[in-house]
Amino acid sequence: MKSVLILALATALELVVMLAYGATSDHIGLIKTMAGEVTITRNSQTIKAAPNMKLMEADIVQTGPDGKAGLILDDDTVISMGLNSRIAIKSFMFHPNDKKLSLIARIFHGTVSFLSGQITKLAPEQVHIETPYATIGLRGTHVLIQIN
Template sequence: MHKFVWAGVATLALAGLAGPAMAAGAVIGQVKTVAGQAFVLRDGGRVAARPGDAVQEKDVLETGADGAIGVTFIDNSVFSSGPNSQVSLEEFSFDSSNFKGAMTSEVRRGTLTVVSGDIARSTPGSMKVKTPTAIMGVRGTTFAVQVKP
């Protein structure tokens, strides 16, 4: 266990030397479900996603030809994507004491289904989903988007 942790620290240190310092991004959600090939893209890296992994602002969720991924955010919004998808979590802010916040994500390709949470409910107009052809404003709650490559 200790060896494992130290290996992780060493890897982080090397990553820090090799490129820009890893952003200490705030945790905005958690990977809940994974099927097939699913990844989290962060700071130029690409890591296989596992249930329980933390999700940060600016992460990109990506799935392969047989992949799917589900994420629940700290405002209780729920995202899930099917195969060949790429969804960028561009902007996320949330104050759990008054449930206000803002969330902008972008579906670059593939599918995304959403159940919106506290941000969309408490702050009208503050949850947006961008696509290459149009921007969605979310009043709530359950919807789906497909973007063809």
């Protein structure tokens, strides 16, 4: 009887862990438009991107010498990348109900247009764009960034 109970508990715990994992592994956006070569690096693995491919938190998106890409995040943020550009969505939380809001993007190099979405409206202090030499804070707007 005791062992059945333990088994039941273990199964329940596993379910909770799975649910928690499922919640964090939900997609946070997608590659809406693209041209040329574009890759996504996730968990140290790099794959070729295709239009409509879903994005996860911590993904790195890279465009090749002939590549460009347009991303839409779940809070309506629109990011577009020119040739030879590399960015990471380091942190993305969009749960207005629980007031869990955060967006940290990093631009390594290239040309990027960042059109802010709802997180910037609801919690501007939680939105940062990191670049090699400076960090950008936003109050609801459209920013263009070039890093040689």
